[in-house]
Each structure stands twice: as C-alpha cells, then as structure tokens.
Amino acid sequence: xxxxxxxxxxxxxxxxxxxxxxxxxxxxxxxxxxxxxxxxxxxxxxxxxxxxxxxxxxxxxxxxxxxxxxxxxxxxxxxxxxxxxxxxxxxxxxxxxxxxxxxxxxxxxxxxxxxxxxxxxxxxxxxxxxxxxxxxxxxxxxxxxxxxxxxxxxxxxxxxxxxxxxxxxxxxxxxxxxxxxxxxxxxxxxxxxxxxxxxxxxxxxxxxxxxxxxxxxxxxxxxxxxxxxxxxxxxxxxxxxxxxxxxxxxxxxxxxxxxxxxxxxxxxxxxxxxxxxxxxxxxxxxxxxxxxxxxxxxxxx
Amino acid sequence: xxxxxxxxxxxxxxxxxxxxxxxxxxxxxxxxxxxxxxxxxxxxxxxxxxxxxxxxxxxxxxxxxxxxxxxxxxxxxxxxxxxxxxxxxxxxxxxxxxxxxxxxxxxxxxxxxxxxxxxxxxxxxxxxxxxxxxxxxxxxxxxxxxxxxxxxxxxxxxxxxxxxxxxxxxxxxxxxxxxxxxxxxxxxxxxxxxxxxxxxxxxxxxxxxxxxxxxxxxxxxxxxxxxxxxxxxxxxxxxxxxxxxxxxxxxxxxxxxxxxxxxxxxxxxxxxxxxxxxxxxxxxxxxxxxxxxxxxxxxxxxxxxxxxxxxxxxxxxxxxxxxxxxxxxxxxxxxxxxxxxxxxxxxxxxxxxxxxxxxxxxxxxxxxxxxxxxxxxxxxxxxxxxxxxxxxxxxxxxxxxxxxxxxxxxxxxxxxxxxx
Numbered sequence: 001x002x003x004x005x006x007x008x009x010x011x012x013x014x015x016x017x018x019x020x021x022x023x024x025x026x027x028x029x030x031x032x033x034x035x036x037x038x039x040x041x042x043x044x045x046x047x048x049x050x051x052x053x054x055x056x057x058x059x060x061x062x063x064x065x066x067x068x069x070x071x072x073x074x075x076x077x078x079x080x081x082x083x084x085x086x087x088x089x090x091x092x093x094x095x096x097x098x099x100x101x102x103x104x105x106x107x108x109x110x111x112x113x114x115x116x117x118x119x120x121x122x123x124x125x126x127x128x129x130x131x132x133x134x135x136x137x138x139x140x141x142x143x144x145x146x147x148x149x150x151x152x153x154x155x156x157x158x159x160x161x162x163x164x165x166x167x168x169x170x171x172x173x174x175x176x177x178x179x180x181x182x183x184x185x186x187x188x189x190x191x192x193x194x195x196x197x198x199x200x201x202x203x204x205x206x207x208x209x210x211x212x213x214x215x216x217x218x219x220x221x222x223x224x225x226x227x228x229x230x231x232x233x234x235x236x237x238x239x240x241x242x243x244x245x246x247x248x249x250x251x252x253x254x255x256x257x258x259x260x261x262x263x264x265x266x267x268x269x270x271x272x273x274x275x276x277x278x279x280x281x282x283x284x285x286x287x288x289x290x291x292x293x294x295x296x297x298x299x300x301x
Numbered sequence: 302x303x304x305x306x307x308x309x310x311x312x313x314x315x316x317x318x319x320x321x322x323x324x325x326x327x328x329x330x331x332x333x334x335x336x337x338x339x340x341x342x343x344x345x346x347x348x349x350x351x352x353x354x355x356x357x358x359x360x361x362x363x364x365x366x367x368x369x370x371x372x373x374x375x376x377x378x379x380x381x382x383x384x385x386x387x388x389x390x391x392x393x394x395x396x397x398x399x400x401x402x403x404x405x406x407x408x409x410x411x412x413x414x415x416x417x418x419x420x421x422x423x424x425x426x427x428x429x430x431x432x433x434x435x436x437x438x439x440x441x442x443x444x445x446x447x448x449x450x451x452x453x454x455x456x457x458x459x460x461x462x463x464x465x466x467x468x469x470x471x472x473x474x475x476x477x478x479x480x481x482x483x484x485x486x487x488x489x490x491x492x493x494x495x496x497x498x499x500x501x502x503x504x505x506x507x508x509x510x511x512x513x514x515x516x517x518x519x520x521x522x523x524x525x526x527x528x529x530x531x532x533x534x535x536x537x538x539x540x541x542x543x544x545x546x547x548x549x550x551x552x553x554x555x556x557x558x559x560x561x562x563x564x565x566x567x568x569x570x571x572x573x574x575x576x577x578x579x580x581x582x583x584x585x586x587x588x589x590x591x592x593x594x595x596x597x598x599x600x601x602x603x604x605x606x607x608x609x610x611x612x613x614x615x616x617x618x619x620x621x622x623x624x625x626x627x628x629x630x631x632x633x634x635x636x637x638x639x640x641x642x643x644x645x646x647x648x649x650x651x652x653x654x655x656x657x658x659x660x661x662x663x664x665x666x667x668x669x670x671x672x673x674x675x676x677x678x679x680x681x682x683x684x685x686x687x688x689x690x691x692x693x694x695x696x697x698x699x700x701x702x703x704x705x706x707x708x709x710x711x712x713x714x715x716x717x718x719x720x721x
Binding site for chain 2 (some may be wrong): 087179260
C-alpha cells in the first residue's frame with residue numbers, strides 16, 4: 001500500500017486508471033530473486049566471497065607445511081580454536097576456518113552488503129525507480145534484508161565448503177573426537193559441521209540488521225559500509241575490555257564463538273541460545289528502526 | 302512528487318506535514334518498544350524466577366546434616382558453575398606462565414596434566430560438567446572457550462584430555478601405584494563440586510560453629526533446603542557458608558561462602574543443571590584421538606617436585622581457605638603449628654630463613670614490589686608484612702615466621718604477639 005504503487009498504476013495499466021494493484025507473492029519472490037542475483041553478480045561481492053574462500057586454503061596449506069616435519073600444529077593451544085586437531089581430521093578445518101573468519105572477515109563482508117543495500121541504490125540514483133516499480137517501501141526493505149540474510153548464509157557456506165574441500169584434500173577424514181573427548185562418526189561430524197555453519201550464518205543477522213539500518217540513514221553507500229564496519233570493530237573492542245563485562249552479554253559479537261559448544265558432547269546449549277536471543281533482539285530492534293526510518297524518509301535520489 | 306513522500310500519503314494537502322510527523326513518531330516507537338520489552342524481560346524474569354521458594358516440610362539442622370551424610374547419589378550428570386573471588390592480585394598472564402613452568406608445557410610434561418590445569422579454578426568464573434556412574438566411572442570437564450579439559454576415570458584407567466592442545470595424559474591406577482594415586486589426589490585437591498565443598502565445611506562444624514536451616518530455595522530446578530553455617534567466634538574472615546541441599550536426595554546442590562567483610566561471595570559453586578539418570582556409557586569411553594600427544598603418568602616421576610609446588614600453592618589458596626584443611630600443609634613444611642581452634646585456627650611455621658625484607662631493609666625494585674603487595678605492621682613480635690586476600694590473610698615477620706589463616710589482620714598480629 002505505498003504511494004509508489006499508486007504512482008505506478010497509470011503506467012502499468014496502460015493509462016487506464018483502476019484500483020491500485022497489490023503485487024502478488026510471486027512478484028515479491030521475483031523481486032527477491034532479482035535482488036539476489038544483482039547482489040551476487042557484483043564484482044565486489046564476488047571478490048568478498050573469493051577472499052572468504054581463500055582463508056581456509058591458506059590455513060590448510062600453512063598447517064600442512066608446518067606439520068610436514070611431524071610436529072603438531074598450534075602446539076600449546078595457541079591459535080584459533082580446533083587448530084590442533086586439523087592434521088588428524090580434515091573436518092576440523094571447517095571449524096577452524098569459521099572460528100578464524102567469524103570475528104572479522106564474515107561480518108565485514110555482511111556489513112559491506114548490508115550497508116550497500118539501500119544507500120547504494122540511493123547513491124546510484126536507482127532507489128526511486130525501484131520504488132516506482134510496484135515494490136512498496138516495506139516490501140523493498142524486507143527484500144533487501146532477506147537478500148542480506150541469504151548472503152550471510154552463502155558467505156558462511158562458501159567458507160565451510162572451501163574448508164571441507166581443502167581439509168579432505170590435504171588431511172585424512174574419518175571418525176572424530178569431540179572436544180569433550182568422546183567419539184562420533186564422520187556422518188554425525190558432518191551433520192554437526194552443517195549445523196555449525198547454520199549457527200554461524202544466524203550469528204550474522206544482528207550485524208546485517210545494523211548495517212541495513214545504517215544504510216537507510218545515508219545516501220552514500222561507501223559511508224554506510226564504512227560506518228557498519230567501523231561499528232563492528234568498535235563493538236569487538238568493547239567486547240574485549242574487562243571493565244565493561246556487565247555490558248558485554250548484550251553486544252552482538254559476544255557469543256559468536258559459542259558455535260564451538262556444538263562440538264561438546266553433550267552439546268552445551270546455554271551460550272548458543274543466548275547467542276540466538278541476542279541476534280534476534282538486534283534484528284528486531286534495528287530491523288524495525290530501519291523500517292521506521294525508511295518508510296518515513298524523503299527519497300531524493 | 303510521489304516518491305518524495307512517505308508510504309501511504311495519498312493527498313498532498315497542508316495537513317500532510319503534521320500527519321507525516323505523527324506517523325514518523327509512531328513508527329519510531331516500534332523499535333523503542335522492542336528495546337523496552339527486551340529490557341523488561343531481562344530485568345524482570347530473574348526477579349520472578351527467584352521468588353518461588355518451594356514449600357517443604359520443616360527439618361532440623363541435625364536432620365539435614367544426617368541427610369547429607371546418608372546421601373548416596375551414584376549416578377548423575379550436570380553442569381556446575383564455580384565462581385571464586387579470593388581477592389588475589391590479578392596476575393593475568395604471569396599466572397599462566399608460572400603454570401606453564403610447573404606444569405611443563407615446554408618441558409617433558411603435558412598441558413593435560415591435572416596438576417597444572419585444576420589450579421585455574423582458584424580464580425574467576427568457570428563452568429564445569431560432572432558425570433558419574435557408580436564408584437569407578439566419573440568425568441569432570443572444565444569448559445573453556447571453544448575448548449574443554451576433561452578428566453575421565455573408567456575403572457582403573459584415568460585419562461585427562463586437553464582439546465585446545467590435543468594432548469592427553471594417561472595413568473593406570475592399579476598398576477602404577479603411587480604415580481596414579483598422585484594424579485588422583487591432585488585432581489581431588491581442589492574440591493569443585495558443591496558436595497565436596499559442603500563436606501569440607503561440615504568437617505569443621507564443632508562447638509565453634511552455629512548450623513541452622515534457613516528456609517528453602519530452588520536450585521537447578523530442584524527443591525532444596527538452605528543450610529547456613531556460621532562461625533560463632535569473632536575474628537574470622539568467614540561470614541557465613543550457605544549450602545543448598547536437595548530435598549529428595551540430600552545432595553548439596555549449591556555452596557556459597559560469603560566473607561565477614563561483606564560483598565560478593567568468595568566461593569560460589571552450584572549446579573545450574575542436574576540430572577540423576579545414568580549418563581550415556583560413551584561419556585566415560587575415552588581413547589586418545591589420532592595424533593594426540595599422550596603423556597603417560599609414569600613419565601612424570603621426574604616432574605614430582607613441580608607437582609608438589611603446585612600443590613603447596615593450592616594448599617595456600619584453597620585448603621587454608623577452609624578451616625578443616627588447615628592441617629594439610631604439614632606434609633610440606635617443617636616446624637608447623639596450629640594456633641587456636643575452629644574457624645580461628647592460625648597456621649604458624651618457620652621458614653627458617655630471613656623472612657621477607659621489609660621497609661628500609663628491602664633493597665631494590667623487588668623489595669618495593671613486595672611491599673606494594675602487602676601492608677607493613679609492627680607489634681610485640683617485631684615487624685612484618687601482612688598479605689591480605691578477601692579470605693586468607695598471612696603475616697610474614699621479618700625474622701622468617703609465617704602466620705596464616707582465615708582470620709582478620711588483628712587476629713594474626715595478636716597471635717604473633719602471643720607466640721613471642
């Protein structure tokens with residue numbers, strides 16, 4: 001029910017004024033597909049995904065070289081989580097790669113895509129044409145958010161699959177030992193890896209909503225991206241300051257590494273659930289804030 | 302003009318401005334309301350959760366103590382949260398590097414050696430998982446960030462596994478006698494579960510102690526009685542010990558030690574989750590993963606002194622914190638005396654050396670550093686330095702005598718005067 005729909009009616013109906021047309025669900029799906037393919041075909045997005053796919057390759061090769069003389073990787077428990085187990089089971093490369101990319105690379109990629117979502121269109125002068133098409137602001141915003149969330153999942157899966165392929169090529173696979181010391185079969189390990197990838201993707205929806213909100217505040221795509229990534233870094237730093245420990249459980253990256261709890265046996269759910277709650281809260285707050293801003297602002301570009 | 306205006310404005314009249322403004326305000330109210338609801342939920346849910354004290358038949362303190370003694374829980378699994386705030390100076394990385402030296406991360410030892418790991422419990426907040434199935438199958442796991450440290454006992458096999466470094470430590474209990482026992486003792490040195498802590502506290506219950514039942518509470522979703530243990534004498538730094546005892550099984554579920562000086566609990570250990578059914582058999586089934594570095598307990602014989610050092614340290618931190626444990630350091634030191642009784646026991650021993658140089662006698666930066674950690678005192682005994690934590694205070698006199706106990710500074714000075 002937007003003005004844009006009303007504005008579109010005469011053109012769409014070939015000049016015969018009629019009742020405002022409500023776009024059907026198929027149309028919305030088409031819009032989403034269109035958005036998704038536009039986003040994924042951008043060179044910027046391809047480059048981001050390429051960098052993400054390269055991280056597990058680098059980690060895998062580095063460990064292979066380091067351990068070629070028989071020494072163990074990450075001796076003494078240094079380095080990213082799970083790194084000591086990779087040489088014995090390539091599946092652990094998936095967990096290490098996600099643990100290595102989650103603090104910065106993944107949210108940065110999501111921040112770039114989310115920050116660009118509205119502000120990029122506005123900066124390129126295409127936002128008003130999108131609204132002239134029977135999109136409606138709320139619908140467009142939801143489509144943009146859905147696209148960003150799809151990108152979260154795609155980016156996470158790119159890291160996970162790249163890590164799985166590299167791990168399978170360079171290291172043995174097979175039965176694995178959970179961090180609690182119990183053994184699980186390779187099939188269950190693979191299922192847990194998939195679940196972990198999903199949890200990591202969901203961990204990013206908070207930063208995606210934040211980026212979308214920032215994106216509605218400005219008409220410059222670059223400014224929105226820079227602000228989102230800057231906020232991400234600031235919050236990550238705040239999360240490290242011990243004096244702020246009372247505040248930290250409410251920061252969106254605080255429980256990010258809780259995905260590792262899925263590798264305990266039995267799974268320790270407390271932090272995982274808290275992570276989902278925090279992400280849901282950020283998505284709700286910044287999603288509605290973006291909606292309030294976007295549906296009431298003047299579109300001048 | 303269409304795209305310049307907001308969503309459903311169809312008329313371009315004058316009232317538009319105020320209407321748009323009002324609509325903007327209502328829309329922004331949505332995220333504000335979401336924040337409000339979230340804040341209210343975060344603030345109110347714990348308050349409501351804490352209000353429902355269960356209705357249980359009254360018991361006397363004596364009956365409750367007997368219930369604890371008779372408690373025979375063989376099978377359980379659960380999650381325990383332990384927070385300790387002994388008020389020790391935060392040594393941060395220094396502490397772990399010391400642990401590395403004694404535990405021998407670089408030496409022939411293993412980071413999976415229990416003696417080097419369970420010390421971590423002496424400070425901070427930790428989440429532990431416990432599982433037990435009868436006398437010979439137990440598992441204790443220390444949950445770290447993205448890693449876990451487990452001690453698993455299955456019959457006469459004892460394994461410790463550190464997932465962060467992928468190292469394992471193995472001891473055969475029956476076969477290798479002393480070494481195995483040593484590891485077991487060491488793993489039992491820091492009582493972590495509420496039950497062990499409660500038993501230690503009750504050992505100290507004698508004429509100097511008042512034990513009362515103080516209502517009921519909900520712990521880990523179970524109905525429990527609260528047993529409060531208080532020293533009768535003054536001069537102790539222990540304010541009160543509160544133990545929540547499961548009404549059905551008699552198992553202590555939560556242990557809280559509050560200092561006499563007030564403030565947060567010094568030790569707070571309690572189940573957040575407990576289940577009395579038999580844990581899965583695979584829980585206790587450990588074989589080292591491929592490529593894991595396995596250290597056999599026997600190889601660590603040369604590491605004996607290191608283990609002992611760690612133990613002395615723990616005695617200083619944990620055992621002395623409990624009046625019942627005061628006799629323990631006797632194995633380590635010559636010339637040890639216990640002054641006083643009950644909660645006000647003070648351990649006195651002679652280091653045989655010069656003691657710590659204090660005041661002007663202290664030369665150089667090291668002396669100044671030590672001075673900054675302690676307070677100078679003087680009295681009938683001479684002068685010395687008092688090192689304080691929230692629970693244990695120690696007086697080291699300039700002539701090399703050490704007085705330590707869970708008592709106030711004045712009580713230490715008085716004891717030192719009396720001993721002179």
